[in-house]
Amino acid sequence: MSFETPERQALRDSVRAFVEHRVRPYLADWERAGEVPRSLHREAADAGLLGIGFDEKVGGEGGDLVDVSVVTEELIRAGGSSGLVAALFTHGIALPHIAEAGGDELIDRFVRPTLAGELIGALAVTEPDGGSDVAALRTRAVRDGDHYLVNGAKTYITSGARADFVTTAVRTGEPGWGGVSLLVVERATPGFTVSRRLEKMGWHCSDTAELSFVDARVPARNLVGAQDSGFAHLMRQFQVERLSLAVQAYATAERCLELTLAWVRDRSTFGRPLVSRQLVRHRLVEMTQQIELARTYVRSVVLDVAEGKEVVAQVCMAKNAAVRACDFVVDAAVQLHGGFGYMREAEVERHYRDSRILGIGGGASEVLADLAARRMGYTA
Structure with missing residues (x-):
């Protein structure tokens, strides 16, 4: 397996063309609007990228x-942003559990469209009141005939x-990881509301929200997989999300290096281009070195996961x-x-925040470091 094949180069070309024509001219407007337009999802699907x-x-x-x-790399390197990835490809974290365990009905109702x-x-x-400790989640779903009350x-x-x-993690059983399930909650569900939009430091084109469930009646047929099996589905997909x-x-980082290299070549101070300064050149080398090391390692782990290897600590x-x-x-x-x-107006400013x-x-990062330590046996 390799990141560099003729087929994947063609995929890169498609992504770059999409970004240049359908993203870069409008991204600043989407940042100000606080979201990307719904039409962009259809355009990405028509371009063969969404699926x-x-x-x-x-x-x-x-x-x-x-x-x-490859799609993620090229979307950012062509002038998109990680915020755009979050907004346009949010289905990458919303759908895999349904596609894997949801059954034909849920796939037809949610995955395909x-x-x-x-x-x-x-x-x-x-x-x-909780973040990374998924096993401690408190949102509860109680079976009530053909529905769950959430x-x-x-x-x-x-x-x-x-x-x-919204593919929603809920507690259907006892405390701990064994009592977690996944329910698909539709926008029009009685008792389900978007409490408020949240304003953020970065990812401005990606809308973020707080959600409320007050006796929300969700059809039992919207259960993803078996009841109380949600934690395992989440853990498997977290590896992909982290990568x-x-x-x-x-x-x-690659995009910022490209932008910076162009800037220091064009910008002059005291009669000389910035790139002629030893300090600047050395900093560019440091930036390149950090990128090369990170890209090489991440790609190797991506290949391991794609081949089905168990590499939780490495992820x-x-x-x-x-x-x-x-x-x-x-x-x-x-x-x-x-x-x-x-x-x-500087693109690097957006990347800095994002x-x-x-x-x-x-x-x-702290949670992942501790998880890696435990996986590698670095315990008392």
Whole structure:
């Protein structure tokens, strides 16, 4: 397996063309609006991009985790952003559980139309009084005939304001990981509301919401897989989500290096281009080195996961390494851009803000470091 094949180069070309024509001219407007238009989902589906990584049997375009990573890389490197990835490809975290265990009815109702760009889905796990500790979630679903009554709240939900349905982690059993299930909650469900939109430091084009469930009546047929099996589904998909964020991190760093290199070649101080200064050249080398190391490691772990290997600790370390590299590079990019780097019109300024979430989302860096330590037996 390889990231560099003729087929994947053609995929890169398609992504780059899509970004250049359908994203870059409008991204600043979407940032100000606080969301991307629903039409963009249909356009991405028509371009053959929305269904990458999903089996053709469920309405996808086929491909594997490597292909998904290629799309993510090129979308950012062509001038998109990690915020755009979050907004446009939110189905990447909302659908896999349904596609894997939901059965034909749920696939026909939610997976196919979402991959066609007709619906928008979200994943709701995080709660106001808890984050990475999924096994401790408190939103409860109690069986009531042919329905579940759901009570609780979710927060920091990507695409939560626009979502037509939310794949929701709920407690259907006893405390702990064994009592967690997944329910698909539709927008029009009585008792389900979007409490408020949340304003953020970055990812401005990606809407984020707080959700409320007050005796929300959800049909029992919307249960994904068996009752109390949700934790296992979530853990499997968290590995993919963490690698996606790792790819976003090094791709963001690559884009910032490209922008910075162009800037220091064009910008002159005291009669000489910035790139002629030894300090600047050395900083560019440091940035390149951090990117190369992160990209090489993350890609190797992506290939391992795509081949079905059990590499939980390596996924954690790959994400943390890529985030650290991205933090260094975006900071250096803003610094080398000088005063312009602090302006909203500078692309590196957006990446600087957007990148801060990458070490928090999908499992905070500290949580992942501890998980890696336990997986490798580094315990008392």
